[in-house]
Amino acid sequence: MEQDYDLVVVGAGAAGLLAAVAARRLGERVLVVDADTLAGGSTAGTDGLIWLPGNHLMAKLGVTDSAADAEEYLSALLGPATIASTAERRAAFLRTSGKLARWLTSSNVALAAVKGLPDHNSDLPGGKPQGRVLHAQPMDRRVLGDWSASLRPDTETERGLVRRMLPGRRSTRTAGEALVGHLLHRATANGVDVWLDSPVIGLLGDGAVTGVVVTQDDVEVPVTAHRVLLASGGFERNQSLREEYLPLPTEEAWSVSGATNTGELLSLAVAQGAATAALDDAWWAPVMLVDGQAWSLDGARGKPHSLIVDSAGDRFFNEAAPANTAGRALYDRSRGVRAVPSFLVLDNKHRQNVPLGPWAANSTPRPAIEAGEIVRAGTLNDLAQALGVDRAGLLGTVVRFNGFASKGKDLDFKRGESAWDAASGEAGKRRNPSLGKVDKPPFWAVKVYPGDTGTKGGLVIDEASRVLRPDGSVLPGLYACGGAAASMFKGSTPAPGAALGAALVEAFLAATDQPERRREL
Numbered sequence: 001m002e003q004d005y006d007l008v009v010v011g012a013g014a015a016g017l018l019a020a021v022a023a024r025r026l027g028e029r030v031l032v033v034d035a036d037t038l039a040g041g042s043t044a045g046t047d048g049l050i051w052l053p054g055n056h057l058m059a060k061l062g063v064t065d066s067a068a069d070a071e072e073y074l075s076a077l078l079g080p081a082t083i084a085s086t087a088e089r090r091a092a093f094l095r096t097s098g099k100l101a102r103w104l105t106s107s108n109v110a111l112a113a114v115k116g117l118p119d120h121n122s123d124l125p126g127g128k129p130q131g132r133v134l135h136a137q138p139m140d141r142r143v144l145g146d147w148s149a150s151l152r153p154d155t156e157t158e159r160g161l162v163r164r165m166l167p168g169r170r171s172t173r174t175a176g177e178a179l180v181g182h183l184l185h186r187a188t189a190n191g192v193d194v195w196l197d198s199p200v201i202g203l204l205g206d207g208a209v210t211g212v213v214v215t216q217d218d219v220e221v222p223v224t225a226h227r228v229l230l231a232s233g234g235f236e237r238n239q240s241l242r243e244e245y246l247p248l249p250t251e252e253a254w255s256v257s258g259a260t261n262t263g264e265l266l267s268l269a270v271a272q273g274a275a276t277a278a279l280d281d282a283w284w285a286p287v288m289l290v291d292g293q294a295w296s297l298d299g300a301r302g303k304p305h306s307l308i309v310d311s312a313g314d315r316f317f318n319e320a321a322p323a324n325t326a327g328r329a330l331y332d333r334s335r336g337v338r339a340v341p342s343f344l345v346l347d348n349k350h351r352q353n354v355p356l357g358p359w360a361a362n363s364t365p366r367p368a369i370e371a372g373e374i375v376r377a378g379t380l381n382d383l384a385q386a387l388g389v390d391r392a393g394l395l396g397t398v399v400r401f402n403g404f405a406s407k408g409k410d411l412d413f414k415r416g417e418s419a420w421d422a423a424s425g426e427a428g429k430r431r432n433p434s435l436g437k438v439d440k441p442p443f444w445a446v447k448v449y450p451g452d453t454g455t456k457g458g459l460v461i462d463e464a465s466r467v468l469r470p471d472g473s474v475l476p477g478l479y480a481c482g483g484a485a486a487s488m489f490k491g492s493t494p495a496p497g498a499a500l501g502a503a504l505v506e507a508f509l510a511a512t513d514q515p516e517r518r519r520e521l
């Protein structure tokens with residue numbers, strides 16, 4: 001039987017659910033469909049950090065911020081406008097981000113400011129060393145009633161991202177899950193229909209989108225709608241699209257993102273005439289592999305007593321840099337020398353004090369040692385041999401690095417000098433919180449791959465999140481946000497939480513762009 005809605009949202013991650021709640025509030029009949037058997041998307045397994053410049057909550061931490069400050073920062077960081085990062089899109093983001101923070105809190109999605117997460121380039125004009133990041137307050141899943149069992153628990157996908165930089169902040173464990181939990185509650189309690197285990201396999205219409213085709217138990221169900229919003233994530237879990245668009249080598253397994261983000265909607269939208277941009281970029285993040293599964297190295301690589309080298313044994317970037325810069329550095333280096341994989345080298349002090357992937361601090365992961373996923377050696381010489389890294393190169397690099405560590409100054413890559421580096425280093429360490437000698441045996445190493453938390457490329461959208469054609473005209477009926485849309489932040493990531501911040505704002509803009517009513521929340 002054919003179904004009809006005002007708005008069909010594809011994807012029950014944070015962005016999709018937020019759009020559904022906002023559109024429902026404006027009186028629309030809304031359906032959310034997701035291919036997964038659980039709601040929450042990638043978002044549920046994250047720290048749920050949300051970069052919302054100009055939000056009212058940072059003031060409680062004594063931070064003054066405004067859309068004008070953030071505009072100055074984004075201009076300095078991103079440079080001239082591009083097809084995916086137009087002046088209009090940037091302005092709409094900055095105009096709406098503070099408003100969205102207020103709307104969420106007034107919609108019973110309790111948010112709090114996060115301390116100690118600076119903008120990635122806080123030394124640029126308008127940058128904030130104290131950050132502009134919010135996260136959702138923990139929620140009691142029981143309020144979801146029957147829907148409680150359909151919300152992805154954060155432990156299922158957690159792979160140790162930024163939270164590993166935040167010792168003691170255990171409440172953040174629930175922030176991504178809490179965000180989607182709050183939104184799922186608001187959606188289901190207010191009459192949004194949610195269909196899980198229902199992949200979208202087609203878009204209805206020809207040159208103007210008029211609905212979707214969903215499969216349920218192998219039956220194709222057409223659903224017509226005035227508007228379709230793609231909140232379906234990127235193509236990070238699609239090996240052939242990765243090979244077509246991302247720098248090589250690339251592996252789907254290097255992504256820490258959700259397994260159902262396979263990018264089918266990208267191809268379906270292109271078949272309808274949509275334009276794409278930024279397809280060669282991702283939210284890069286250096287990762288290691290354990291049992292074929294990617295684990296972020298963000299919590300380990302900025303801590304003292306560690307460094308990263310290429311196959312020649314040379315350092316080639318500031319290991320404490322933000323994830324996007326660090327992941328990208330592996331590809332940039334690969335043009336001259338084999339750097340995919342590179343190697344994170346640790347001494348025993350690091351191993352004793354810092355968790356690494358799934359392994360707690362001071363643990364000896366024997367199965368992983370036997371599987372060669374982590375290498376342990378009594379000397380750097382033996383470590384180099386076991387890794388297949390140039391021995392003289394590694395020894396020379398460590399001597400030079402240890403010299404920098406004793407002076408607290410990294411003359412090669414300035415590690416530890418920015419507010420971001422300090423936040424990712426060792427709390428309370430006096431001189432350089434990110435530098436410490438690599439000299440206490442045994443030595444340890446893991447392979448480092450240029451992984452990601454999602455792809456950045458996607459459908460070109462305008463300031464109302466409407467999908468555009470290559471000639472800049474609007475493709476009627478189709479909207480996109482988050483990973484499904486081409487990011488405004490190609491090449492540079494402004495801050496932790498920028499992916500989610502942009503995704504939520506784009507979703508809100510799509511939901512409130514109701515051409516027939518032109519209503520505002």
Ligand SMILES: Cc1cc2nc3c(=O)[nH]c(=O)nc-3n(C[C@H](O)[C@H](O)[C@H](O)COP(=O)(O)OP(=O)(O)OC[C@H]3O[C@@H](n4cnc5c(N)ncnc54)[C@H](O)[C@@H]3O)c2cc1C
Binds near residue numbers: 042046157256
């Ligand atoms: C481990 C991890 C930690 C992260 N931490 C942060 C962070 O703290 N802050 C931040 O800003 N960003 C973070 N990110 C990135 C962030 O999670 C994403 O940018 C954000 O979740 C995007 O939300 P979304 O709603 O667009 O997509 P998602 O949450 O990925 O949801 C997409 C949904 O679409 C569904 N879908 C896909 N294809 C179909 C189809 N054909 N039919 C139906 N449904 C479909 C998927 O099943 C999925 O549920 C993190 C990512 C990961 C993987």
